[in-house]
Amino acid sequence: MKLSAELVKFSKNLGHEFSRPELLVRAMTHPSMSSPHRDNNQRLEFLGDRVLGLVMSEALFNADKSAAEGVLAPRFNALVRKETCADVAKEIDLGSVLRLGRSEQKSGGRRKDALLGDAMEAVIAAVYLDAGFETARDMVLRLWGERIHQVEEDARDPKTALQEWAQGRGQTPPKYAEVSRSGPDHQPVFTIEVRLDSGDSERASAGSKRHAEQAAAKALLAKVSS
Structure with missing residues (x-):
C-alpha cells in the first residue's frame, strides 16, 4: 500500500516511516468511515492506550525516584488522559488527515478532543506494531516532550x-x-x-x-x- 501525500507528510511529523503503511491508514480511520472491507481504529486505540500507559509509567518512575505512588498516580493520569492526547494530536495536525464519515465531518469531528485523543492512541499502537516498543516509546517521549517534566505535582482532575x-x-x-x-x-x-x-x-x-x-x-x- 502506498500512502497519500498527506499521510506521508503526517508520518514525517511523527518522525516514523512505516514499513506497513496500512497500519497508519487504519489508525486514521474513524468508525464512521469503516465498512466490511475497511477496518477502523478502535482496536488500535485499545492497544495504544496500554502502550502509552506503560511509556508514561516508566518515564515517571525514572524521572522522580523518590516519589511515592500517591504522587505518581495523579501525574500519570494527567499525562495519559484524553485531553492531553488530543493536545499532542493538534500539535502534529492529526485532525487534517483523520478519515471521518460525512456526519462527523459536519459536526466538527476534526476538532473534537475525544476523536483526536482516540486517534492519537491508535497512532501509538500503529507505530508499536510496525516497529516495536522502543520505537513507539521514543516517539511518545518526543511528542509529549516537556509535559512529562512539567506535569503538576497535584495533577488531579x-x-x-x-x-x-x-x-x-x-x-x-x-x-x-x-x-x-x-x-x-x-x-x-x-x-x-x-x-x-x-x-x-x-x-x-x-x-x-x-x-x-x-x-x-x-x-x-x-x-x-x-
Whole structure:
C-alpha cells in the first residue's frame, strides 16, 4: 500500500516511516468511515492506550525516584488522559488527515478532543506494531516532550480536587448546572455553573460540558483556596 501525500507528510511529523503503511491508514480511520472491507481504529486505540500507559509509567518512575505512588498516580493520569492526547494530536495536525464519515465531518469531528485523543492512541499502537516498543516509546517521549517534566505535582482532575476540598470541610459534593448553550449544533458552547453548600459559585464556558465543568471547578477551587 502506498500512502497519500498527506499521510506521508503526517508520518514525517511523527518522525516514523512505516514499513506497513496500512497500519497508519487504519489508525486514521474513524468508525464512521469503516465498512466490511475497511477496518477502523478502535482496536488500535485499545492497544495504544496500554502502550502509552506503560511509556508514561516508566518515564515517571525514572524521572522522580523518590516519589511515592500517591504522587505518581495523579501525574500519570494527567499525562495519559484524553485531553492531553488530543493536545499532542493538534500539535502534529492529526485532525487534517483523520478519515471521518460525512456526519462527523459536519459536526466538527476534526476538532473534537475525544476523536483526536482516540486517534492519537491508535497512532501509538500503529507505530508499536510496525516497529516495536522502543520505537513507539521514543516517539511518545518526543511528542509529549516537556509535559512529562512539567506535569503538576497535584495533577488531579479539577472536579475531583474540588469535591475532595468540599468533603474535607463537611460539605456535600459540588453541584453542576447547565446555565446556557449557544452556538450552532456542530460547534456548541456550554456555560456551566458549579455551586458549593457555602453558596460560593463560579461559571465557565467551553465547547463541551465536561470541559466547562472542569474549568468552572478549577475557578471555584482557586477562589475558595485563596
